[in-house]
Amino acid sequence: DSGVTQTPKHLITATGQRVTLRCSPRSGDLSVYWYQQSLDQGLQFLIQYYNGEERAKGNILERFSAQQFPDLHSELNLSSLELGDSALYFCASSAGGGPGGELFFGEGSRLTVL
Amino acid sequence: GQQVMQIPQYQHVQEGEDFTTYCNSSTTLSNIQWYKQRPGGHPVFLIQLVKSGEVKKQKRLTFQFGEAKKNSSLHITATQTTDVGTYFCAGPLRGSQGNLIFGKGTKLSVKP
Numbered sequence: 523d524s525g526v527t528q529t530p531k532h533l534i535t536a537t538g539q540r541v542t543l544r545c546s547p548r549s550g551d552l553s554v555y556w557y558q559q560s561l562d563q564g565l566q567f568l569i570q571y572y573n574g575e576e577r578a579k580g581n582i583l584e585r586f587s588a589q590q591f592p593d594l595h596s597e598l599n600l601s602s603l604e605l606g607d608s609a610l611y612f613c614a615s616s617a618g619g620g621p622g623g624e625l626f627f628g629e630g631s632r633l634t635v636l
Numbered sequence: 637g638q639q640v641m642q643i644p645q646y647q648h649v650q651e652g653e654d655f656t657t658y659c660n661s662s663t664t665l666s667n668i669q670w671y672k673q674r675p676g677g678h679p680v681f682l683i684q685l686v687k688s689g690e691v692k693k694q695k696r697l698t699f700q701f702g703e704a705k706k707n708s709s710l711h712i713t714a715t716q717t718t719d720v721g722t723y724f725c726a727g728p729l730r731g732s733q734g735n736l737i738f739g740k741g742t743k744l745s746v747k748p
Contacts, residue, residue, distance in 0.1 A: 524678070555735070564724065564740035565679065578735050612678060624669065625736065627678040 525549065528613050528628035536636055540601040543631045547594055547615030553577070554596040555625065556588055557612040565612065571596055600633070608635045638663050638730050642723075642739035650747050655712040657742035659725035666728055668701055668708045669736065674721040682710075682723075715746050 525548035535541055547554050556568040567580035571590035582588075585603075590596040600607060610630045616623040639662040649655050659668065667686045671679040683692055685701035685708060692699045698711045712719055722743045726736040 524680070557738075565726075565738040567729065567735055567737070570735055578729075580729075580735070614679075624681045624684065625671075625679075627680070629678050 524626040524628060526613060526615050526626050526628035528611075528631050530631055531629065532632045532634075534634045534636065535603060537603055537605060539603050539635075540599065541603065541633065543598040543600070543611055543613075543633075545596045545598070545613030545615075545628060547596070547613075548626050551615035551617050551626070552594065553616045553623075554590055554594070555614040555616070556582075556596070556598050557614065557627075559610040559612060559630075560608075568598070603633075603635045605635050608633055638737055640725060640727055640737050640739040642725060642742050644742055645740065646743045646745075648745045648747065649715050651717060652714050655715050655719070655744055657710050657723050657725075657744075659708045659710075659739050661706045661727055663730055664705050666705075668705075669726045670699060670708075670710055671724045671726065671738075672721050673724065673741070677721070679724060712744075715744070717746050717748055720744060720746050 527546040529544045552573045555570045557565040568582040569588050570577040574590050585601050588598045610632050612627050612630045614625040614627045641660045643658050669684045670682040673679045689703045690701040696713045700709045722741040724738050724741040726738040729735040729737040
């Protein structure tokens with residue numbers, strides 16, 4: 523158990539819909555990262571938050587947005603969903619916001635868009 | 637842009653055989669991390685290497701960081717079925733703070 527909690531574990535929805543994925547980081551961790559993993563693909567970095575503020579953006583589509591709340595949990599919002607958005611979405615957390623820190627991954631939210 | 641490449645993409649071995657995966661970065665890395673993802677699971681941190689030429693061992697796993705800090709390898713001696721999974725290397729994403737760029741991973745299958 524990494525200490526990072528993600529909900530829901532599985533989500534099936536239709537094209538055009540909007541979903542929200544939730545992540546609670548490890549106790550004390552200030553950084554939250556979102557990654558997308560498609561079938562047989564590596565981990566694509568989407569976005570990072572540190573202590574409530576956006577720290578870095580990766581290959582995140584404009585249809586996607588995220589935020590980190592004062593209690594440090596984070597939500598990833600995916601809208602106008604397309605078939606290609608079907609993937610495993612991981613949240614990870616780390617203690618600091620600088621490089622070199624080990625990432626602790628949650629178990630992921632598997633999104634299926636039909 | 638910055639890239640981290642891993643080879644091979646897939647490796648099938650007989651139980652007891654050795655296994656090696658290689659990681660190459662397009663840029664010099666301040667450190668490199670390795671993660672393992674079991675089938676149906678999530679990535680789990682294995683180790684971090686920081687020094688040029690560093691070699692670290694964890695039981696049957698040997699990790700190396702190249703002298704130029706642009707490549708790394710993971711070698712597993714006498715694979716077991718519990719070694720099955722995808723092994724990812726990752727390095728700091730240039731220009732970011734705390735972000736990692738991951739290789740696409742090497743998927744290891746072990747035949748008993």
